[in-house]
Amino acid sequence: MAESSSLSSPSKPWSAYVHDTYIPTVLEAQELSKVEDPENEPFKSKYLAIEKLSNLRHQGAAYSRAEGLLCPEEKAECKDMLAMLDLRRGTLALDTEDPSLADKLLTSASLQLKILEERNVEALQDAYNLLGVIWSNRDEQKKAESYLLEAQRLYHKYRAPTQVAAPVSRAPCPDIEAYQGPPSEAVTGTGPADAGNRGPSVDRGTSAEEQNSRIEAGSEPSPERTEEFENTENSSTSASKPALDVPPSSGDRQPEPAPETSGFKTETSAEKESEGGSREKAEFLYTMTAFYLAQVYGHSRQQDQMAEFLGITLDRQLRMGHNFEPLEWAQNCAQVSGYFVQQGDYETAAHCLAAASLVLERAGITLQTENGGDVVANVLIGWGRLHMQIIGNSRSLFTSAADENALSAASGPGPAPAVLQDRSNLQPPANGKASAGKAPPQPDGQQDSKPTQRQLRFESLNLPSTGALSGCDETGGVRLYEDAVKQFNKGMAAFKGALEYYRLDGHVTDHCSILFDISTLHKYLAFLESNESRVCQLHKRRATRLEPLVSALNPSAFSGVWRQLTYELACINQEIVDVRLSHSRPFAKYGPAAKDAVKFYTLFLDSFRDAKGKVPEKVPEGEEEEYLLAQVQLAMLYYKLYDKQNEERRIEHLVTSLELYTAFLKYVEKHAVKGMDERVQVCREMAELLPTKINAERASTR
Structure with missing residues (x-):
């Protein structure tokens, strides 16, 4: 990428240069940036686009330096045009996996555009978003956060529905979208919407591959897939730094509304037109800001903030159609419910799961759907874990403080139940699963400050009551054993439904994870059971479901699952021993369970x-x-x-x-x-x- 070696004096008046050279070259660069090049030269066209924009900036700089050639308004316009060229080149540099150059160009652009930020809101939003991506991929989460919070500030100050941008006397940058080519010829293709408001104008493509090309070379997508919404199925990234995921369809391209047949409420075209292109674009860019902030806070393990902004993203996607895909939206919403379960806000968790279920139903996605059956199963797992945790939360309601200590001693040394998976990193909506989190969004027009948990409601779905919390008191627990049994049966039904998709053949890790959840569900109900024989029967059911896996799994191929399995079986049998001993039963009553516990502890240690x-x-x-x-x-x-x-x-x-x-x-x-x-x-x-x-x-x- 070579710039012109010599700087010639401007040969055209400023207006002619803008009309005949600047706008056609920018449009040509935009078209080049969309070209899909062969694998052996994946960025050939983008490099050519950068070269053209660099030469164009070189020419524009000559006008900026020329004495007496431009009037004050034209000189200010020229400086902003140079900044916009830096923004375009920086975006392309990120697309071509050159984050160092992208950082330099985007920083330069933002410094100039910030001089009169009210005229450059969308361009600054985009620049700060991309700088946040760059610094997050460098594992500099604090610096990434600062850029993204600056993008958030711009939105709330100038573009949130209650705000009106202050007028300024300066003329805007030339409107590329309105340009129809030189008088002698027509130029095909359209520029970005609202270029007149200095929004970024390079169309970054619509495919996930093109979008993910912004991620720094050598970085991997967000490390914990469902695993992740996590620690069953946890996978680790080979890179030391996390990569901030870029959702497909992101970029400065105007967001497309959800199809009318989808059954979801979005803004109408008339409503969007009445707001103006800049408002629509700013709204879309703020949705991206919220999404990036969720990931940054996930990488920083700030779960509350991560959940807050993930919820804002989900709510805005649903209402505005920004990158809205029913399958990915439902998966993310199901995952966000896990955070509310963890926080004990079962009402909001149930609301999220009901929303995910309804979205899938309206989209016609079932367990049998080839592309989407896994999401339906994941939603069912979420329901199962919600009912499981409700029972677990009820333990203190059934026992006095003294009895609680006795039960703790009798419950054995089993591992903490895997009620929630740790999916602190978010995948791009079209390529993976998102992380669990709390995300109560504020209505548009209000600052998205720290909300209360109960604020996350997807009102546009008009969700009916699910009855999931039937029998629960204000603490989220049940006081009657009969109500606990109802929660148990609902949880079992959900887990069994998920097992229809996650079968052992082909889904070993997921299948075993669900069986471990079922084991925990039985264990929690056993805590509430007062009859010794029934308690032991519940524990025996746990063992009956898990023991076949011992012979079915290869310890070498599934070492992690094998260890968890043998440890769980050892703990189950020891719990039976402890229950029998607490009732002073003879060796004959607990001997078989004791021997099985020895067997499985030994297998675990030998592994x-x-x-x-x-x-x-x-x-x-x-x-x-x-x-x-x-x-x-x-x-x-x-x-x-x-x-x-x-x-x-x-x-x-x-x-x-x-x-x-x-x-x-x-x-x-x-x-x-x-x-x-x-x-x-x-x-x-x-x-x-x-x-x-x-x-x-x-x-x-x-």
Whole structure:
């Protein structure tokens, strides 16, 4: 990309240069930027467009420097035109994966356009949005946030429905859209809408591939797919920095309204025309600002802010048709419900899930739909987790404080239920799934400041009551066991529906994740059950659903799922043991469950051994806690298997228990493991007492 080496004096009057040179060249560059080049030269046409715009800027700079050639109005107009050329070139530089050049050009453009920002609102919005993308992809989230908040400020100050831009005396930049070519010839093609208001004018394409080309080379899309709305199905990015996703159809192209047949309310053409092109464009760009802010806050793990702006995005997409695609919108809305479940706002969570369900229904998407069945299944999973959490939240309503402690001790060491998946990073709406979050938008015309949770309502859908919270009190829990059973049945129906799509053959991770959720659903109901036999039956149902996976899965191919499975089964059987022991039942009542718990804890611990069967020197940090807890629980179980009728096995079990306690203490001391002081104390006491007990047992058998 070479600029002209020499700077000639302007040879035409300013108006002739604008009409004959500037506008035709910009239109030509726009057309070049839309060309799809071959894979071996993917940016050939865009490079040519940048070159033409660079030469054009070189020519325009000559007018700016010429003494006495331009009147004050023309000189101001020239400076803004140069800034607009920098904005166009910066946008193309980002498209061609040159973020350093894009940063330089966009920063230069924004500094000039900000001098009279009220005349350049849309151009500045776009520049700040793209600068936010660049700095987020560099993992500089604070700087990305500052640019995006500046774009938000511009919208609220000048373009929010209650605001009217202050008039200025300066003439606008030449209206490229109205240009019809030189007098001697017609030029085909149209420029961007509202170029007269200095909106960015390069059409960045309509495909996801073209849009994603803005992402910095080497970066990957947002790392956690559903996994992510997350930690089942969590995937990790190979790049150290997160990439800010750019939704398809973004850019300075005017947003297209949703089809009339979609059944969703959007602004009519007459309404949009009455507002003017700049208002429509500013609204679209602010939707993009909200979307980018949601991702930046997701990368920064500021879940409240992420959810707020994701909700603003969803609401604006629905009302205004900005990048509205029913499938992606429903997925994102289902995911955002997870945040409200986490916050205990079950009413809003149910509203989001009902909205997602209705959008899918109106779009004719079912579990059997080839492209979209997974989204229907994900919405069902969301419903299942909502009902599951309602039951879990009801535990304190069924027990006194003292009983709660007893139940906690009896519930076993099972892992925290995976009610929500961590999908803090958002995928582009057309290419992936978004993250869960809270996002209550304000009505247009109001500042989108920190809202209350209950504000997220999709009024245009006219949603009927779902009855999802039937029987719940003001805390979101149920007080009657019969109501808990109703929630349980609704949750089971939702999970079973999701399993129709996520079958084991082809969807191993998702299938197992749902079965783990079903296990947790049974566990929560067991907390509310007072009958010992029924409690044990609920736990046995958990094991019955999960045990077939032990033989069905290859531990090498699905090591993560295998470990979670064996640990879960060990905890289930130990919970049965604890329930029986809490009622002082004999060994015959809890022995089989104790032996199964030993079996699965052993399988879990053995999965960490290397190919030679050697115990690991250091367990990965993310799995260390479960590994150590399994050692302790297994040691306790071997002690509980102490059987006076079998002297040889009795001593063998006590020795194994001592070995496990000793191994635990050595590991914790060697690696300075934190947060296990109480367990360390108990294990140290057991390690001191067991040798005496073993010696006494051996002496008694002689």
